[in-house]
Amino acid sequence: MSWQEEADEIRRRREHALAQGGPEGISRQHDQGxxxxxxxxxxVLDPGSFRxxxxxxxxxEYGPGGELTxxxxxxxxLGFGMVDGRRVVVGGEDFTLKGGSPNAAGLRKSVYAEHxxxxxxxxxxxxxxxxxxxxxxxxxxxxxxxxxxxxxxRFRIIAEALGQIPVVSAALGAxxxxxxxxxxxxxxxxxxxGRSQVxxxxxxxxxxxxxxxxxxxxxxxxxxxxRSGVVDNLAQDEEDALLQMRxxxxxxxxxxxxxxxxxxxxxxxxxxxxxxxxxxxRNRRQPFDMRGIMRLVVDSGSFFxxxxxxGRDQIAALARxxxxxxxxxxxxxxxxxxxxxxxxxxxxxxYIELADTFHLPIVNFVDEPGFxxxxxxxxxxxxxxxxxxxxxxxxxxxxxxxxxVHKTFxxxxxxxxxxxxxxxxxxxxxxxxxxxxxxxxxxxxxxxxAAEDPDALRAQLENDLRAGRSPFPRAESFAAHEIIDPRETxxxxxxxxxxxxGRLAILPGPVRFSFRP
Amino acid sequence: xxRMEVESEVAGSVWKLVARPGTSLEAGDPILILESMKMxxxxxAPVAGRLLELxxxxxxxxxxxxxxxILDR
Numbered sequence: 001m002s003w004q005e006e007a008d009e010i011r012r013r014r015e016h017a018l019a020q021g022g023p024e025g026i027s028r029q030h031d032q033g034x035x036x037x038x039x040x041x042x043x044v045l046d047p048g049s050f051r052x053x054x055x056x057x058x059x060x061e062y063g064p065g066g067e068l069t070x071x072x073x074x075x076x077x078l079g080f081g082m083v084d085g086r087r088v089v090v091g092g093e094d095f096t097l098k099g100g101s102p103n104a105a106g107l108r109k110s111v112y113a114e115h116x117x118x119x120x121x122x123x124x125x126x127x128x129x130x131x132x133x134x135x136x137x138x139x140x141x142x143x144x145x146x147x148x149x150x151x152x153x154r155f156r157i158i159a160e161a162l163g164q165i166p167v168v169s170a171a172l173g174a175x176x177x178x179x180x181x182x183x184x185x186x187x188x189x190x191x192x193x194g195r196s197q198v199x200x201x202x203x204x205x206x207x208x209x210x211x212x213x214x215x216x217x218x219x220x221x222x223x224x225x226x227r228s229g230v231v232d233n234l235a236q237d238e239e240d241a242l243l244q245m246r247x248x249x250x251x252x253x254x255x256x257x258x259x260x261x262x263x264x265x266x267x268x269x270x271x272x273x274x275x276x277x278x279x280x281x282r283n284r285r286q287p288f289d290m291r292g293i294m295r296l297v298v299d300s301g302s303f304f305x306x307x308x309x310x311g312r313d314q315i316a317a318l319a320r321x322x323x324x325x326x327x328x329x330x331x332x333x334x335x336x337x338x339x340x341x342x343x344x345x346x347x348x349x350x351y352i353e354l355a356d357t358f359h360l361p362i363v364n365f366v367d368e369p370g371f372x373x374x375x376x377x378x379x380x381x382x383x384x385x386x387x388x389x390x391x392x393x394x395x396x397x398x399x400x401x402x403x404x405v406h407k408t409f410x411x412x413x414x415x416x417x418x419x420x421x422x423x424x425x426x427x428x429x430x431x432x433x434x435x436x437x438x439x440x441x442x443x444x445x446x447x448x449x450a451a452e453d454p455d456a457l458r459a460q461l462e463n464d465l466r467a468g469r470s471p472f473p474r475a476e477s478f479a480a481h482e483i484i485d486p487r488e489t490x491x492x493x494x495x496x497x498x499x500x501x502g503r504l505a506i507l508p509g510p511v512r513f514s515f516r517p
Numbered sequence: 518x519x520r521m522e523v524e525s526e527v528a529g530s531v532w533k534l535v536a537r538p539g540t541s542l543e544a545g546d547p548i549l550i551l552e553s554m555k556m557x558x559x560x561x562a563p564v565a566g567r568l569l570e571l572x573x574x575x576x577x578x579x580x581x582x583x584x585x586x587i588l589d590r
Binding site for chain 2: 312336337437
């Protein structure tokens, strides 16, 4: 007697699993312009690389004779796969079954995703769509209720994963409750314009609790969350979202026990761009394009911006220099002169800590006029979040290079220089306790009040002080490593990348703090 | 023809009006310049279109998110 009957049963069950929620569930998903989770998995991974985990996991029903009468596959798909030839773990809710809300078998698999990735020290990709728990079935009398007191907290592995492996998540439909929590418990999150909404609780809950009718899009659409900082990046469609996740991972090691992968590159390290010479206007009132400067310096095509819509006074991006993945930070003077807001400070802290966790060197293009001031900034707690950013910089463990492009003022300036930072000054660099204009008004208040022509006195004082802030005396005093022609920025930084390889080599392992959502 | 509101991304005051109503603008052309944090910050046409209306005058204070111009795209 062979086991042919059972072998056939295994094959049938696997076919059931692939059938997902059946033709109706699948076409409902497609009619809404969305891929099924299995299509998403295929698109986010290298072709043909998916190796599913737990294919037999399902909710089965049996008749009195033990015969199978019903079979619903777990509505969470999980497995290994490859991204650009590097192994990852991938998982996502199957929205063709029970609206993505976890069935019992699906929940067991979904909470295992982090364990699997952490156990194998591999990046985790989450493809999220669906709601959280349901009250259905929770009020049955009899039996046991609640989790045993000795149960390990379910969220512990989600928290611990952030300190060990890169975690990237996409909201590919409406996500609420637990899936929304998982979305933000990531190093990178992305949502699809017009297709994704992210909510702690959906419209029905809101109307019941607050008596206010509201749509999903109003509650948690991209217009809300690209500004709130809940989601890092916006994608135009699902394919774009999945490509952004792949791209993010390309800058990161598989875990904190490895170094970021240095790639081959063909952009010359001695490339000097003439456009950098006049990138900063001599007229200090005129803004300039810091992103354009960054793009001209880093390896061609390697600039990948993060959280552009949040904390817009600050810029964060991943890039490569001589093939070495780096975290770029900088100020955007088009947005409140680049002054560090509460949101901007949280963004800076988050990305310093991300770089620190995965050993990416930080390259900072500085134009910092100070913390944002005014009633709104004070009520947002700017100084507290600002000091958190300064503390993250002051205790960073990764090699750090700062290119002082223009201003560095006040305490906020310290958020742009890590310990032992390699400091390059552009001729347009200017630094001090306060910007000249505001500083004169404060320090010479009495003299200005008593002057016959206060405007003339103010202009004279400002000119005198500005002359003393030239970067040349700072270079003479070895208060910077070099003062450079802006065109030389790439050659200097690419050389620095070679110098720091020895320092990077000793960094692998967990950092002393926990990266938190 | 569709009316499109152009909002200011920052708070400040109107330093200079650049484009006149009726002018055809390309995406990225400056409509007006604000003074914000002692810098001259242009408010640019987000898309190509004809400037229908300027909603502010020079020296007016402007809030973040305030509609400062109307375009016909």
